[in-house]
Ligand code: B12
């Protein structure tokens with residue numbers, strides 16, 4: 445089997461595994477990317493995500509993850525399961541909890557990793573001495589940039605990868621291998637003069653085209669930031685309690701996204717239509733059991749609860765909500781106590 449035939453066989457198998465697409469690139473990004481990443485780090489845009497400083501620009505060079513690497517196989521797996529109008533209605537309903545649509549089902553890391561492992565095992569049947577390593581956020585690798593270089597899509601102004609027919613609502617993963625496969629070419633951007641994603645961002649986190657200041661992004665604030673969400677972003681957060689989809693919801697290329705049939709990504713525990721007050725009532729044991737296997741599990745009960753409490757501070761003034769906050773103001777966990785004090789004030793009740 446020559447390199448072309450092998451490449452074709454890999455792409456066909458990837459499709460059989462339910463992957464949206466599969467494209468190949470070389471193991472290094474351009475020096476321009478190294479410069480941009482260094483600048484992003486120097487500007488402090490990474491916030492408290494310490495793993496960035498640990499690896500620096502090595503994320504742009506796949507040999508850092510697999511020394512024998514000759515090709516990077518980039519794949520995409522769609523996760524969208526919802527109706528767009530209904531999603532917008534939930535976002536507009538101040539009493540509803542909005543959870544990013546990627547997090548309604550099972551944790552994608554495990555789902556996509558096992559597909560990539562399967563793809564690797566398939567290649568092993570064809571080339572028994574192959575070396576490979578699957579990566580889904582599990583090793584330092586600039587996935588969007590490698591996917592862009594592979595022509596899997598283009599980088600949108602919101603900084604995510606998108607395609608003409610399928611938009612951006614999918615996860616990315618990589619299979620690094622020591623096989624020298626035929627690389628694909630980059631494709632041109634179709635963003636044109638559009639900048640809807642930048643305008644739609646509730647916290648102006650897209651500070652320039654292709655550049656996100658993570659410290660302002662609701663996804664970072666509700667998921668990655670271990671500390672309490674700064675006051676300046678709390679109102680803009682609205683009812684978003686885990687992640688944010690706004691920059692993708694307005695993108696014209698997502699208009700025709702078809703819901704994913706992936707069993708693992710189907711909604712669990714009615715998380716797509718649940719009120720903030722219902723979620724506030726969950727205790728830690730309920731959180732642990734219901735969120736097992738979900739990406740939400742990783743943030744822990746206290747961060748989860750504090751996000752819900754802040755979102756309740758964005759609901760129209762209510763004596764009921766105020767009364768729910770009073771006991772939480774003395775909670776031993778500072779994230780919860782701080783959030784409850786703020787929310788109580790929003791409902792005009794001094795502590
Ligand atoms: C850290 C991280 C975050 C951070 C920072 C986001 C960011 N944009 O940097 C936070 C927590 C905010 C975040 C949020 C989200 N994330 Co995230 N995130 C990551 C992660 C782990 C690393 C991203 C990274 O390296 N950022 C650092 C910056 C500097 O890198 P960069 O954006 O690639 O920047 C390059 C460009 O700016 C480029 N560039 C800019 N201008 C120019 C000009 C020229 C000439 C050149 C050459 C280059 C260039 O150079 C830079 C360096 O290479 C990746 C997974 C991975 N391992 O890659 C997922 C990933 C990007 N996230 C993903 C998702 C789904 C999200 C959310 C949608 C989740 C949600 N719904 O809440 C949001 C979207 C927010 C947004 N608009 O970006 C997906 C994206 C899938 C896709 N279709 O692209 C990924 C790939 C995870 C995955 N495996 O699927 N995320």
Ligand code: SF4
Nearest residue numbers: 645661662688690691
């Ligand atoms: S995910 Fe939300 S907060 Fe983050 S850049 Fe997109 S619109 Fe802005």
Ligand code: SF4
Nearest residue numbers: 600601635638641695
């Ligand atoms: S909203 Fe417009 S600018 Fe943003 S990614 Fe989509 S097409 Fe590009």
